[in-house]
Amino acid sequence: MTGLIALLAALAVAAVLAVLWRRREGRLRPAAVSGYDWSTLGVGLGERATLVQFSSAFCAPCRTTRAVLARVEERVEGVVHVDVDAESHLAAVRELGIASTPTTLVLDPAGRELARATGVPRLAEVVALLERPTPADRKLDNPDRISR
Amino acid sequence: MPGTISTVPLPRQVDVRAPRFGAWVTAAVLVVALLTGSVWVVAAQALVFAAGAVGYAPYGLLFKRFVAPRLGAPTETEDARPPRFAQAVGLLFAVVAAIGYGTGIPVLGAVATAFALVAALLNASIGLCLGCELYLYWLRARPVRTP
Numbered sequence: 001m002t003g004l005i006a007l008l009a010a011l012a013v014a015a016v017l018a019v020l021w022r023r024r025e026g027r028l029r030p031a032a033v034s035g036y037d038w039s040t041l042g043v044g045l046g047e048r049a050t051l052v053q054f055s056s057a058f059c060a061p062c063r064t065t066r067a068v069l070a071r072v073e074e075r076v077e078g079v080v081h082v083d084v085d086a087e088s089h090l091a092a093v094r095e096l097g098i099a100s101t102p103t104t105l106v107l108d109p110a111g112r113e114l115a116r117a118t119g120v121p122r123l124a125e126v127v128a129l130l131e132r133p134t135p136a137d138r139k140l141d142n143p144d145r146i147s148r
Numbered sequence: 149m150p151g152t153i154s155t156v157p158l159p160r161q162v163d164v165r166a167p168r169f170g171a172w173v174t175a176a177v178l179v180v181a182l183l184t185g186s187v188w189v190v191a192a193q194a195l196v197f198a199a200g201a202v203g204y205a206p207y208g209l210l211f212k213r214f215v216a217p218r219l220g221a222p223t224e225t226e227d228a229r230p231p232r233f234a235q236a237v238g239l240l241f242a243v244v245a246a247i248g249y250g251t252g253i254p255v256l257g258a259v260a261t262a263f264a265l266v267a268a269l270l271n272a273s274i275g276l277c278l279g280c281e282l283y284l285y286w287l288r289a290r291p292v293r294t295p
Contacts, residue, residue, distance in 0.1 A: 002185075002254055002255055002258045003182040003183055003184070003185050003254070003261075004182070004183065005258075006182050006259060006261065007182040007183065009262060010182075010262040010263075010266050010269070011265075011269070014265070014266045014269035014270055017266070017270060018269075018273055018276070021270070021274060021276055022274060056283070056284060057227055057229060059230065060164065060226040060227060063226075086284060086287075087284075087287060090288060093284070093288060094288055099284065099285065100281050100284050100285075101284055
């Protein structure tokens with residue numbers, strides 16, 4: 001009896017988690033951190049935007065993310081894509097609140113975070129954000145942003 | 149590659165379909181474990197996890213030997229380490245479950261088995277590797293080394 005209850009509970013939990021995960025995966029969310037000094041990581045900023053991808057060896061979707069962001073770089077002028085190995089930059093990972101890989105941060109020309117996505121970002125969503133007419137339009141607002 | 153700060157080295161690769169197949173078999177075995185409450189089923193799965201953690205996943209070998217030839221060449225490969233790490237996490241749960249069932253605490257056995265089943269189902273159905281997601285948390289939690 002205990003086993004049957006545990007089985008049904010596990011099936012229900014797995015189903016709910018799968019749906020939630022699918023919905024959130026790769027979606028652009030508002031920025032979490034502002035005022036990070038990108039020169040610390042040696043990141044050169046793009047004229048229109050910079051896509052900073054955090055990757056690790058323990059990460060199958062990082063390669064897919066790399067391909068998606070490389071296509072964004074090709075499609076939208078002035079966009080630079082940078083790949084950072086999370087494991088060897090743990091101080092930055094902590095400061096930027098990176099919880100898992102791949103995480104992609106979208107930065108404006110001044111290096112302020114506009115949005116972030118965990119998992120493989122959706123090409124159309126990233127391109128749509130970057131093609132908004134003015135830099136102010138590209139910002140996804142977050143009331144809980146941590147300022148530094 | 150311009151703009152790359154430090155590249156992730158290219159490690160040993162596995163066919164992505166192998167761990168997914170393994171996750172389905174694991175889920176099936178864990179369902180049997182829950183329904184029978186048998187310490188032997190859980191213990192057998194623990195051995196399978198242990199073999200997987202050191203790079204010899206038995207279900208992966210079954211996939212390679214019997215399933216892959218029918219499906220054709222791999223469409224995609226991935227780092228072999230995340231699935232191994234996940235097998236080690238699975239081993240932890242299977243050992244706790246075996247202790248539960250083996251020492252007359254079936255609730256402990258069922259709960260630990262159920263956790264492993266959730267992870268196996270998520271991996272099988274949507275390719276989400278919970279163990280791999282935990283990896284960066286673990287790295288972050290470790291104390292900061294000052295150079």
